[in-house]
Amino acid sequence: MPPAASLATTIAGSPLASCLYNASGPVCSTADELDALGGSDAGAILSKSATLEKRAGNPEPRYVETSWGSINSMGLPNEGYRYYLDYARRAQAFGKPYFMSVSGLSHDDNIDIIKALAREEAISAIELNLSCPNVPGKPQTGYDFDQSRVLLERIFEHVDQPLGVKLPPYFDLPHFDMMAAVLNDFPIAFVTCVNSIGNGLVVDTDTESVVIKPKSGFGGIGGDFIKPTALANVRKFYTLLREDIAIIGCGGVKTGTDAFEHILCGASAVQIGTQLMREGVGCFARIGRELSTLMQEKGYPDIDSFKGKLKSLD
Numbered sequence: 464m465p466p467a468a469s470l471a472t473t474i475a476g477s478p479l480a481s482c483l484y485n486a487s488g489p490v491c492s493t494a495d496e497l498d499a500l501g502g503s504d505a506g507a508i509l510s511k512s513a514t515l516e517k518r519a520g521n522p523e524p525r526y527v528e529t530s531w532g533s534i535n536s537m538g539l540p541n542e543g544y545r546y547y548l549d550y551a552r553r554a555q556a557f558g559k560p561y562f563m564s565v566s567g568l569s570h571d572d573n574i575d576i577i578k579a580l581a582r583e584e585a586i587s588a589i590e591l592n593l594s595c596p597n598v599p600g601k602p603q604t605g606y607d608f609d610q611s612r613v614l615l616e617r618i619f620e621h622v623d624q625p626l627g628v629k630l631p632p633y634f635d636l637p638h639f640d641m642m643a644a645v646l647n648d649f650p651i652a653f654v655t656c657v658n659s660i661g662n663g664l665v666v667d668t669d670t671e672s673v674v675i676k677p678k679s680g681f682g683g684i685g686g687d688f689i690k691p692t693a694l695a696n697v698r699k700f701y702t703l704l705r706e707d708i709a710i711i712g713c714g715g716v717k718t719g720t721d722a723f724e725h726i727l728c729g730a731s732a733v734q735i736g737t738q739l740m741r742e743g744v745g746c747f748a749r750i751g752r753e754l755s756t757l758m759q760e761k762g763y764p765d766i767d768s769f770k771g772k773l774k775s776l777d
């Protein structure tokens with residue numbers, strides 16, 4: 464057997480001992496939850512998407528697991544950006560990067576938050592969420608290419624830390640080209656592909672009802688079901704974006720094989736959402752072991768040796 468494979472990677476100039484870490488969403492809202500990520504094998508700590516002020520989010524039930532994944536309409540429940548800014552100092556104890564997710568409810572909110580984060584060196588990078596499908600009356604910015612450009616123009620006038628964006632899933636090939644054309648015009652450090660598939664509907668046939676309360680049952684779909692969509696988005700943006708923009712894969716990662724597929728499509732790191740919710744922070748060690756074993760069996764010493772090297776059949 465060849466020597467153990469390294470899962471190390473670099474995102475936004477920060478070294479991560481493992482390319483696996485949490486998606487912004489499950490169990491990253493409170494200091495205790497963030498501490499648990501810090502104490503786990505996750506390569507980084509990513510906060511829940513922060514708004515300007517604390518939010519209770521949507522009415523419950525708002526998260527339900529299914530045999531194939533999950534549906535959620537959380538509605539950005541979070542403690543407000545000041546809380547996650549304050550947590551940055553505490554995160555340093557874990558010796559791994561602390562990334563802060565920002566999801567202002569308006570362009571002005573985003574700018575105010577970004578300005579307030581400036582000069583906080585304990586925030587390694589910002590993940591700007593352009594893709595939450597769950598706030599009633601607030602469309603997903605990532606589906607509006609002109610608005611995405613307008614917002615990024617304003618953001619890059621003020622941002623201090625490296626900044627990446629979390630994108631919604633795209634499905635039509637021209638839409639990948641249109642979003643890539645926007646992103647390539649900015650000094651973006653990474654893109655995270657993908658947020659949940661917005662506005663699915665899960666039906667309980669016994670009760671003849673929807674399963675979550677907000678938005679008459681409509682919510683973001685995550686888990687196994689979305690892996691092919693996530694892989695397609697990782698692959699497309701890997702081929703369309705500048706080489707210096709890292710791709711972070713997110714969607715349908717339950718095993719080391721799933722993470723391997725994301726990296727093969729071009730991901731430099733892989734986030735875990737639904738499976739983290741199911742299994743808890745132990746998922747990072749288990750999936751890391753599985754990924755490392757698979758890499759060893761295939762003779763890959765590190766993720767760069769197979770990243771993006773997906774073969775086509777022609």
Ligand code: SIN
Binds near residue numbers: 487538592594596659
């Ligand atoms: C939520 O809080 O509704 C989920 C966050 C997201 O999908 O961006």
